[in-house]
Amino acid sequence: MSEVTPVLLDEQLCFSIYSASKKFNHFYQSALAPFKLTYPQYIALLALWEDAPLTVHQLGQRLELDSGTLTPLLKRLEKQGWVTRVRSRTDERQVLIHLTAMATAKRDEVYQRIGQCQTLLGMSDDEIETLMTDLVTVKAQLDQVSHQRLIDKQVNLQK
Template structure:
């Protein structure tokens, strides 16, 4: 008989709890702007890359259109982005930042940046943890792609 790994010993549960805590943390940080964490990461991608199609943005965020479209509709209703059909391809919807988004970018960066100081991690520790999470993701993706048992 295989000895079960208890819930609190599961790496996946530790990551899940940390992710929930991070989302809650960012929820409080972003509340003055009326942004949720998923909306914030969409804004980050747009600030970094500029105008993108919904498909490109979904690729960067690893979100499907069923999740991304309502998020973008809310951002548009709140004045953060505009969505327009591309003139050269009506099937493509492009997302651009509004003046509101551009004008509040630095303030949001400062607020989020200041709040990450509460984690009390050195810069090296922060980057080490991020790299370890990337490594976990890389291994999981490799397992799923190379192992038919997960199909």
């Protein structure tokens, strides 16, 4: 009697999320093609349209990305004219990310394009809300487990 079913529900859920995330990515990539923006670049702009300037660190907190990801991403956005990267005068360690006039000007156009493409997901707002609530639960649990892992790691190091 071998216990041969490791394909637990959790595992399938992980794959579902992994796969959905990639699909969403492609969706935005294609929707934003006229602006040559990727999804991560887009959400960076979204955060800045809401509140700018932001330091790299602040942006990272909102997007849950670190400087290793953001620095090159922001350099690309700068090269394409969406943002400027200015080292703060009051604290030379931080780099402030400002929106360019072009970024401000194009905001509504980008919004509109996304709106156009957002041909509903075939789910009610309630369903989406529920889905998101469940995802929050999953994420919280994963955070907790990975915190547990830290302790576990130390235990494992003993032997």
